[in-house]
Amino acid sequence: MMRLITTLYCALLTLFVCAGELSHARGGKWDMVSLQGVDYVKMRDVCSFYRFAPCKGREGCLSYGAGNRVISVRPNRQDFYVNNFRYVLSYPVVSQGGDLLISAIDMKKLVDPVLRPRFSTESGIVKTVVIDPGHGGHDAGAVSAWVREKDCNLAVAHKLRKKLESLGYKVVMTREDDRFLTLQQRVNIANQVPNSIFISIHHNSGRSAATGIETFTLAPQGTTSPFARTRRYAELAGNNQDSENIALATSVHSRAIRNTGAIDRGIQRARFSVLCTIKRPAILFEGGFVSNAQEGRRIASEEYQDKLAKSICDGVVSYSAVIGRQQIRPTNKSSIGAARRGSGIRATSKSSTRLRSRGNYSGSSRM
Ligand SMILES: [Zn+2]
Known part of the structure; x- marks a missing residue:
């Protein structure tokens, strides 16, 4: 399982260091589209990667999600919502030829670290x-x-x-x-x-x-x-x-x-x-x-x-x-308990999807 997860993540990283069409671990293709010097990926590939499907979400937006994770965007806007919390993208979402496009840099630097923070870094303990x-x-x-x-x-x-x-x-x-x-x-x-x-x-x-x-x-x-x-x-x-x-x-x-x-x-x-x-x-x-x-x-x-x-x-x-994979020993147990619950961090669940199985604070509506 861990090998598969690692493979999936490596595939996503590869997407951003290479140009053109690239395979990812599920056997699909990421089509890169270059517009005015900015590389974009298609939202349908993003959805395929995270196993998201179109869903009901934020009013006035196009929304996609799975389980308790929903992302919402609007064409020609830099607004990006994860479970209704607002982010401002570096580049507007583009609608072109029936496809919705999101910039590769936003995927790499915003969307993926938010949806899968544990895959993004091996940063040290916060002391x-x-x-x-x-x-x-x-x-x-x-x-x-x-x-x-x-x-x-x-x-x-x-x-x-x-x-x-x-x-x-x-x-x-x-x-x-x-x-x-x-x-x-x-x-x-x-x-x-x-x-x-x-x-x-x-x-x-x-x-x-x-x-x-x-x-x-x-x-x-x-x-x-x-x-x-x-x-x-x-x-x-x-x-x-x-x-x-x-x-x-x-x-x-x-x-x-x-x-x-x-x-x-x-x-x-x-x-x-x-x-x-x-x-x-x-x-x-x-x-x-x-x-x-x-x-x-x-x-x-x-x-x-x-x-x-x-x-x-x-x-x-x-x-x-x-x-940081940090286990703080609190002097106030109720405080850290509340913080953990608020974070959506939970033990690996057999019902979790593979992408979520290492914990994901942004995977919860209580992000
Ligand atoms: Zn000030």
């Missing part, structure tokens, strides 16, 4: 979490009548630290009080910590109606950032943690959306300074809009800050378990 409360000192970040961003970033960070330490993680804070650090100083701190992941905590500002949570990971090599659409970015490198980045983002973001009930603004790509030169799995988490009257008040509250901290903490536990 330390580097928490980066954004802004500080003379840099207040976003400011509104209800809260200053630098303050709520720090408040969530302290709560998160407490929760992680109670579970046995080491924590390094880039700042513990109201002081200014450059972005490079934050990155330098993180890059010195082995076996770590990096979580930068921010809150948003925008037009008064804007609300919701969004999580950023570094745009993979060869893709543009939605925030700076220039060809120059296509030449910039991603980093060696692309798969881990998206897995960590998925684990944290999905819990934050579920626990807070906030609008899901999605897991998005960016080339923010703190994400570009980091050498560890990293995300930048935006916990809501301080500029919105209702959300700004919530963000200022201990209750909401605690929900965010718990969501990030549970996300880290799940990520550690799936990616």
Whole structure:
């Protein structure tokens, strides 16, 4: 069985390093289509690989799935949903000649690591979490009548630290009080910590109606950032943690959306300074809009800050378990139990499909 699984995964990897038609382990063909310099694969091949069939899913989308996993897309849009959680693809889905096409880079760097995180990496154990409360000192970040961003970033960070330490993680804070650090100083701190992941905590500002949570990971090599659409970015490198980045983002973001009930603004790509030169799995988490009257008040509250901290903490536990094969010995059993249940991690079931048999946190509607 394990040999078969390995073969299947190798076949998928082969798809992305070669051009043209390639065989995969089920004996079918992946037809590569090149459009304006971007390689695409056909959704029907994707469905065949994951054993997905067309199904009822998100309204207004075309949906495919099996068991409790459903993916949804819309032609000409960059929205991509897994079990109703939103991601932003690097390239729009294309409808051509009766086929729906999704870019090969999105398949490799987003879809597969999310659907099958355990196949994507053999990354090491997570021993330390580097928490980066954004802004500080003379840099207040976003400011509104209800809260200053630098303050709520720090408040969530302290709560998160407490929760992680109670579970046995080491924590390094880039700042513990109201002081200014450059972005490079934050990155330098993180890059010195082995076996770590990096979580930068921010809150948003925008037009008064804007609300919701969004999580950023570094745009993979060869893709543009939605925030700076220039060809120059296509030449910039991603980093060696692309798969881990998206897995960590998925684990944290999905819990934050579920626990807070906030609008899901999605897991998005960016080339923010703190994400570009980091050498560890990293995300930048935006916990809501301080500029919105209702959300700004919530963000200022201990209750909401605690929900965010718990969501990030549970996300880290799940990520550690799936990616790092880590068994944390919690001091608080109910907390880790809840985190595991929330992750959808379960013992191998005889009824599981082969692709799911090694555990898959995104295979659950409770991703
Ligand atoms: Zn910020």
